[in-house]
Amino acid sequence: MRVTDRLLFENAARHAASARERFEAASREAATGVRVRHPEDDPAAASVMARTISQAGRDGAIAKTLGTASDELAHAELALDGVSAALSRARELAVQLSNATYSANERAAAAQEVNGLFETVLGQLNRKVGHRYVFGGFQDDAPPFDATGAYLGDTGVREVEVAPGVTVPASIRADVALKGAGGGVDVLATLQALSTALAANNVAGVQGTLDALDTGIAQVARARSEAGSHLNVMDAAGAAALAARTDAQARLSHLADADIIDAASRLAQAERALDAALTAAARTFQPSLLDKL
Amino acid sequence: MADLFALLSWSSSSLSAHRAASATASHNLANSNTRGFARQRADLEATLPADRLGGAFIGRGALLSGVSQVRDAFLERQLPQAFASSSYSGAKAQALEGLTALDPDGGAGLTNALDAFYGALRQLTQAPGDVGSRQAVLAQGRSVALAFNRAAQNVDGARDGLDTQLEANVARVNDLARSLATLNQQVRIEQASGAAPNDLLDARLRVQDELVQLTGAAVVSDDDGNVNLQLPGGGALVNADLWATLSTRADPSNGGHLAVFLTPAGSSAPVQLPNGALGGALGGVLDARDGALATAEASLDALAFDFAGAVNTAHRNGVGLDGVGNRDFFTAPAAATGAARALAVDPGLLADPRQLGAAASAASLPGDGSNLFALIQTEGAALSNGLDVFDGLAAAIATWGSAVDSARTASARDGAVLDQLSAMRESASGVSIDEEMIALTTSQRAYEAVLKVIQTTDEMLDTLLKLR
Numbered sequence: 109m110r111v112t113d114r115l116l117f118e119n120a121a122r123h124a125a126s127a128r129e130r131f132e133a134a135s136r137e138a139a140t141g142v143r144v145r146h147p148e149d150d151p152a153a154a155s156v157m158a159r160t161i162s163q164a165g166r167d168g169a170i171a172k173t174l175g176t177a178s179d180e181l182a183h184a185e186l187a188l189d190g191v192s193a194a195l196s197r198a199r200e201l202a203v204q205l206s207n208a209t210y211s212a213n214e215r216a217a218a219a220q221e222v223n224g225l226f227e228t229v230l231g232q233l234n235r236k237v238g239h240r241y242v243f244g245g246f247q248d249d250a251p252p253f254d255a256t257g258a259y260l261g262d263t264g265v266r267e268v269e270v271a272p273g274v275t276v277p278a279s280i281r282a283d284v285a286l287k288g289a290g291g292g293v294d295v296l297a298t299l300q301a302l303s304t305a306l307a308a309n310n311v312a313g314v315q316g317t318l319d320a321l322d323t324g325i326a327q328v329a330r331a332r333s334e335a336g337s338h339l340n341v342m343d344a345a346g347a348a349a350l351a352a353r354t355d356a357q358a359r360l361s362h363l364a365d366a367d368i369i370d371a372a373s374r375l376a377q378a379e380r381a382l383d384a385a386l387t388a389a390a391r392t393f394q395p396s397l398l399d400k401l
Numbered sequence: 402m403a404d405l406f407a408l409l410s411w412s413s414s415s416l417s418a419h420r421a422a423s424a425t426a427s428h429n430l431a432n433s434n435t436r437g438f439a440r441q442r443a444d445l446e447a448t449l450p451a452d453r454l455g456g457a458f459i460g461r462g463a464l465l466s467g468v469s470q471v472r473d474a475f476l477e478r479q480l481p482q483a484f485a486s487s488s489y490s491g492a493k494a495q496a497l498e499g500l501t502a503l504d505p506d507g508g509a510g511l512t513n514a515l516d517a518f519y520g521a522l523r524q525l526t527q528a529p530g531d532v533g534s535r536q537a538v539l540a541q542g543r544s545v546a547l548a549f550n551r552a553a554q555n556v557d558g559a560r561d562g563l564d565t566q567l568e569a570n571v572a573r574v575n576d577l578a579r580s581l582a583t584l585n586q587q588v589r590i591e592q593a594s595g596a597a598p599n600d601l602l603d604a605r606l607r608v609q610d611e612l613v614q615l616t617g618a619a620v621v622s623d624d625d626g627n628v629n630l631q632l633p634g635g636g637a638l639v640n641a642d643l644w645a646t647l648s649t650r651a652d653p654s655n656g657g658h659l660a661v662f663l664t665p666a667g668s669s670a671p672v673q674l675p676n677g678a679l680g681g682a683l684g685g686v687l688d689a690r691d692g693a694l695a696t697a698e699a700s701l702d703a704l705a706f707d708f709a710g711a712v713n714t715a716h717r718n719g720v721g722l723d724g725v726g727n728r729d730f731f732t733a734p735a736a737a738t739g740a741a742r743a744l745a746v747d748p749g750l751l752a753d754p755r756q757l758g759a760a761a762s763a764a765s766l767p768g769d770g771s772n773l774f775a776l777i778q779t780e781g782a783a784l785s786n787g788l789d790v791f792d793g794l795a796a797a798i799a800t801w802g803s804a805v806d807s808a809r810t811a812s813a814r815d816g817a818v819l820d821q822l823s824a825m826r827e828s829a830s831g832v833s834i835d836e837e838m839i840a841l842t843t844s845q846r847a848y849e850a851v852l853k854v855i856q857t858t859d860e861m862l863d864t865l866l867k868l869r
Binding site for chain 2: 109110112113114115118119144146147148149152154155156158159161162165166170172176177180238239240245248262267272273275278364396397398401
């Protein structure tokens with residue numbers, strides 16, 4: 109092949125430019141640690157990346173929402189714990205004061221205590237978590253129980269998503285747990301009945317509340333265990349969602365991130381190549397007949 | 402008869418032949434960096450007829466028979482096609498490479514915006530009555546709309562930018578076509594004298610190369626020495642002294658983007674050229690604009706339209722805190738075309754987050770969020786192309802990425818072919834300084850030798866004249 113001066117210069121320019129381009133690409137990859145920046149860098153990976161980013165985002169959102177729901181339900185469970193304690197104390201009083209040896213005054217004092225327990229229970233049930241009253245069903249913008257113990261909420265049960273498209277209950281129905289809807293006892297009315305019987309020194313009346321108190325205690329315990337099992341499901345699902353998100357993020361990193369060792373070695377290689385191209389170019393320029401004539 | 406005076410006269414013609422040879426070498430050296438210059442050769446030959454002396458022929462010195470340029474006809478035939486392909490794929494790749502709208506991990510990109518929207522809906526399921534959380538859903542809905550707007554503007558902006566490039570290229574083609582027709586005429590006139598107008602041929606070849614790069618036209622030489630150019634679609638761009646004119650006009654059927662028209666020489670009726678009728682940079686730009694970029698724009702539009710439709714359908718079943726249902730979440734145009742650009746959250750909803758239809762019925766207000774689950778379901782619901790919104794987006798990203806990747810590969814391949822052919826052209830026709838220095842020295846030596854002949858002849862004449 110006939111080699112002209114212009115050919116030499118053009119080749120040198122082309123080779124140096126392409127070596128520099130490779131050097132720049134390798135150094136960018138090594139510096140940023142990102143392999144796929146634009147879809148054309150790896151079309152298949154870019155498309156999977158978009159899908160994986162959305163999966164990671166979705167799993168993160170599910171975990172976060174489950175966290176919120178779980179916090180609320182834990183508060184509700186705590187409130188039911190308070191109700192349970194109050195009911196147990198009321199039962200103690202009922203058993204104790206069913207005994208004929210107690211005086212009317214003592215029963216009147218106990219009636220005062222039961223009234224206090226009633227207020228405590230009301231306070232627990234009208235608990236507000238964040239923006240809402242947790243025992244109101246869907247009527248969560250106002251206290252669900254009035255001062256007489258009447259239920260103002262509805263039968264709505266809030267759901268929470270544990271996996272895409274799968275929901276579980278995230279609240280306790282107060283009408284079932286406390287007002288005895290569907291065949292239970294009205295816990296609040298029982299407390300009121302106990303207080304009335306105690307105040308009236310009605311031993312038979314006090315004894316009459318014992319069964320209802322037992323049923324009520326069991327009913328609240330059932331609601332607590334229901335809440336506990338919901339909490340378990342939520343916690344497990346939340347952990348699974350977080351694990352799935354971590355997994356998705358790891359896959360994303362596999363797809364998009366540069367292998368640092370590989371990137372560094374390619375950078376070193378590209379640097380060598382650039383150096384060689386420049387040295388070769390400088391060498392080819394030197395010999396000329398002009399210097400010899 | 403070879404007398405001494407004849408010897409002097411032959412020497413003078415030989416001197417001018419060698420002077421011409423050194424002038425040609427100097428011309429080559431001076432043009433060693435001139436683009437499109439082909440080295441020239443001074444062709445010397447022995448002067449004919451030779452003189453006869455007795456039974457022998459005595460030569461009469463050297464003569465310049467002509468100055469020719471060195472070009473490899475085989476290569477020159479291959480080069481136009483290589484120029485056309487390389488500028489076609491180069492222009493296409495360059496047009497596609499700048500777009501960032503479909504980057505998979507753009508922080509403010511579509512994937513992230515859609516993700517955040519569904520995340521906010523999920524959060525709202527746990528506080529449907531909370532106006533702040535409702536506001537967050539609307540804000541994320543707005544980000545989705547803006548991300549669609551921005552992506553569509555980005556793509557459409559790229560298409561508009563290509564229109565500008567198209568206009569500039571068309572103007573340049575018209576200038577060059579006119580020059581080529583003029584050069585055809587000049588070459589014919591100069592060639593009538595019988596000599597090859599080498600530098601004029603180079604100038605014409607430069608214009609021809611650039612025109613081929615811009616339009617992908619095929620080069621047809623005729624017997625009269627004209628270079629004629631034929632567009633890939635068949636229209637004549639330059640025919641001897643005549644040239645056609647290209648023009649652009651907005652095409653309403655293609656979103657107002659420019660279409661190219663050809664007005665043949667001697668006609669005043671422009672004919673619209675389909676995109677395939679142009680090659681080179683013009684063809685590459687048109688292909689990028691109406692190919693991959695148009696596809697990306699259409700898929701964004703379809704995605705925005707279907708997504709807004711699905712969300713609206715689900716939202717219409719919900720009831721706001723005011724007890725009113727059947728409202729849209731997004732306002733989108735009636736047709737898919739332009740939907741991505743126009744997507745916006747319903748202004749009434751944006752002004753009053755209480756209108757967000759989270760509840761399934763007015764009776765279960767304000768704590769009911771069951772319709773939110775229907776809204777979240779749109780995340781995985783198949784849209785008109787059978788894919789959900791994220792898969793649709795992923796498919797658009799893959800389609801786009803493959804288009805750019807193959808354009809880039811084609812550009813590298815065509816560029817390598819052109820580099821190779823250009824190197825071969827340079828190798829055949831380029832100026833080697835070493836060679837020219839040798840040629841210059843050769844003609845200098847020959848010139849000195851002929852001068853020596855003149856000196857010797859002079860001395861012989863002197864000797865003769867001094868005879869007594």
